[in-house]
Amino acid sequence: MRPSMFNVRVPLPERDELFLMNTLTDTQLVVSRDVGALLDRLEAEPGGPDRLSADEREAVAALAEHGFLVRDRETERRALEHYFTGVREDTSELRVTVLTTLQCNFACDYCYQGDHGDYNQHAAKMSLETAERVARWTEAKLDEIGPQAFALTFFGGEPLLNLPVTYYLAERLWAACQARGVKMHVNLITNGLLLTPEVVDRLLPFGLTGVKVTLDGDRETHDRMRPLRGGQGTFDRIIRNVRAVADRCRISIGGNFDASSVDSYPALLDFLRAQDFAGSIAKVAFKPVVRAAEASRPEGFIPLTAVDRHGQPLGATCMTSAGAGSATGACDTCHFADEKMAWLRDETRKRGFSTLDGVHMGPCEIHRRHAHTIGPDGSLYACPGFTGDAALSTGHISGATDALQRRAAARFERLAAWKDCQDCAFIPVCAGGCTTAAHAELGDLDKPSCHKASFEAGVVSLAREAAAAAEPQLVHS
Secondary structure, eight states, rough: EEOOOOOOOOOOOOOEEEEEEETTTTEEEEEHHHHHHHHHHHHHSGGGGGGOOOHHHHHHEEEEEEEEEEEEHHHHHHHHHHHHHHHHHHSSEEEEEEOOOOOBBBTTTTTOOOOOOTTTGOBOOOHHHHHHHHHHHHHHHHHOOOOEEEEEEEEESGGGGGGHHHHHHHHHHHHHHHTTTOOEEEEEEEETTTTHHHHHHHHHGGTTEEEEEESSHHHHHHHHOBBBTTOOOHHHHHHHHHHHHHHEEEEEEEEEEETTGGHHHHHHHHHTTTTGGGEEEEEEEEEOOOOTTTSOOTOOOOOOOOBBBTOBBOOHHHHHHHHHTOTTTTTTOOOOHHHHHHHHHHHHHHOOOOOSSSSSSOOOGGGGGTTTEEEESSSSEESSGGGGGGGGGGGGGGSOOOOOHHHHHHHTTOOOOOGGGTTTTTTHTTTOOOOOHHHIISSSSOOOOOOOHHHHHHHHHHHHHHHHHHSSOOOOO
């Protein structure tokens, strides 16, 4: 027996204990420090249990039961492969994200869809005819895989610029799910400018469970980052709209930060906490802006490219060196974005809002066979981040595919950037990182996009919570 490569430990000096987590089994324990010493002995002397005392053998059995000890690395790597196969082939839920349009009424500089200038004159917008084909395609998928649940997400562009399609798909697919005994959830991701009680009330009977609205910092910062196409600010109107619907559905707040905006988020959190609808906010989560490596970057933009201690690009070797146990791995020191994400999670919790824990972040939908993104023209994509890029479309709802789409589909089918991560403990919850970020920042969607430091900070937060709430669950003496 030897310690699992997916073990993560955090010292709890104030309690003279350790927080242990296994990212593959998701087991979390608070243990005495001598349990950590026992794990170290087993790592140095595989097969050592025969030479352990009765109490030590009892502790070994408990550690093995919870996945902290494994037979050998080969067995564990097979378990990891089995885990990812299970994620990919899971049929319990069908997930479909529909981009009703690529048009938008905002002019965010960082938008990956490049919606600037006269783009709205050319941007695709789903027709009702295409929506009817999307509905038929989805109904066929429901019959094919027989899921217990169906999650329909409306995205864009700004999805509320195409309300006829939004209403049509929600109503028709609700009826389809009712007929098949499938539970349906509708999610709406919107900039909030067109969010009204009428929109929410129209969608509520058809499974609307949540609305996510983006706020990029306090009023001044948001209005700079997310203006209307004419340059006008949008913050106050969005807040009025959120207030008007907060008693009707779950509201989540998201935000995209760069170096010029990140320090304004505590002021935004204070503002939200003071609002009469604060208790209706289900979750608050912020993330860094991702921009293509070759694009011109505004002053203060946070690049997500992995770099070494001297600021030189690593070409995604960052996670590999960290996984190999390098004492000088860049992941631990170089990611300003990771540090800011951890900081913002702490600031969010301080104000009493629920947020992501920084650990349970994936695997994302790109690794799930039965999660699909559909563009306005009916093209299929592995995730919303690739929508509109014809070279990365994986097919079409019509069933007709060209050679380019078949090559893209095959590439996403074998996607496994995590295999380059060697023995990194966070592989089960990261899967090699965001593929969209790898493609945009590293120029290769098959490379890991490493943000190990962010996961490590998340584990530290989990450890603090466990230390505050739990007595030792496994003690060896």
